Amino acid sequence: MDRYAWLPSHQQHAAYSLAHADTLIERAGRIALDHTRRDTVALDDIVVGDFVAMTLTDVALLPQAMVRLASDALNQLRSTLEHVLYVEVEHRVSVPLTSGQARGMEMPCTSSVDKLQEWATKRPRRDVDVLQPGTDLYQRIAHLQPFHRRNSQDAHPLKVLVEHTNHSKHRTPSIGATLIGALRPDRPSDDIQVTTPPDRPIKVGDVLATLPIGHVVEVSLWPKVSIQRPHTKTWHILIHELRDLESWVRRIAVPMLIAGSTDVSPLPPHLDITVGYADFRTALDTADHSPAADRLERLLGAEIAREALPGVLLLHSHGVSHDQALTAWAAALSDDEALQRHESLQGLQGHSLDAAVRTMIDEALNA
Template structure:
């Protein structure tokens, strides 16, 4: 059975656009992870009275390629939605769209049913019957609107539109390094860990305090984050890109194209640097693992690789190499 029978020929372009967005997400995410591994801040101990404070003395600037790749990925995801809607309208109308009607085609993002009805019957769209209230395509668009959720500000379409409006008309995406957590290596009543401030880390921030003379090892968990323009909240960059890509690919496109999400989602990782004579064969050969999953595997492999020297320095019986084992050579 063809898993992608729901995808008609006039919408095949969506698979290639998704693949391009996936590639951009991987590139942005890899830069973010490499930046984190190199070190995101410098620290120093500052003594005040009987306490020593672990204090931020420097913050490494973010690679600007990462910021722009993230913006490009978000814009590509939104463009994919727009292209799919236009292709669906063009396929359904009985006569070609006029230039005015074509300019009026866009994926709406509104906060009430009344506003959506106004959108569908306003300007040149008045004469595009397939967009009118009561039609199948109108229902599909309705199902994807932010007003379908109570937390409409967090609806993926709303978040995507706000990100892309900001990056297209104001500045590239706003990204920064925040502290996710500060955790002691072992429990200690002496150490006072400060609550992460929920904003970008700054020089002078104190991450932990302990009595003078005490020694406690702590783990820092920095997170490269992106700011949502409309709520000013910070979200881990890779997670934000992952969630929006997943919504577009698994929810929005199937709804616009097939009228349901009960279909096999398109594969995200398709090599579009080569041409394909047969589109279905290309889809079957594509990887189902999105960029975020591949980045997670890459990060785990890097952590394991870095840990290998420490593992090799220890004898299987816990005795450093070079010293005799009371149990003889391992079998």
């Protein structure tokens, strides 16, 4: 059975455009991950009275390629919607569109039913029968409008996407910055007082925590590369914002515009478009169904596993004297191997954990 039977030949372009957006998201995400792994922030302990304030003394500048790739990905997602709508109208009309009608084809983003009707019945669209109220294409467009969220239109994916792309097209590239995701003591401690991270970009002079003089507490800090929504000025984790908008366009908007339903198999996000495909359907069936955000999460998980495994193994008496060998073994593991071995230890206790760790140490020493 063809899971993509809902996608007609005249709309195959959508799969290629979504694949391009996915590639851009992955590129932006990889730069963001690399950025957070380097010395993103510098801290110093500054004495204030009887306390020491953990204070930011430097914040690394964001790589500008990242925000531009994010802008490109967002614009590609919006272009996909525009192209799908245009092609669908062009396919349905009985006579070719005039130049004015062609220029008037756009995916609306409206705040009320009346505004959408005004959009459809305004020249030059009012002479395009397939767009008029009451038609199935009009209903499909209406289904995707922000006015369905009466109390949260600003958070509707179409509204967010339109605001991002209008800003990056007419004003500046996407606005990115580093915020504090979390700061936690490595071990529970009543001494340290962690400051609630500000919901804004961090800057030199920010105090992240305080503790009494003479006390030492090791902490872990997680910066988060974020993007600002132009219309609300709120900050959102970059890869989450791109993930959520990509998912909405691919899983909701494109199927609704083309098939009139979201109860279909969504198009695969990751398709290699650097090559040509003689058999489009086979290409879809063999494409990777993991979106960029999931692949990046797996990449990050593998890196965490490679860093964590030597520490776990060194706690065992059988591995305590083999620090360099265990570290080199873990570093050489592939992503899948690192994740599998790390996950295999989760939930184990007692004899089962001891046996699994001993087996893994033997594997590392014999590699």
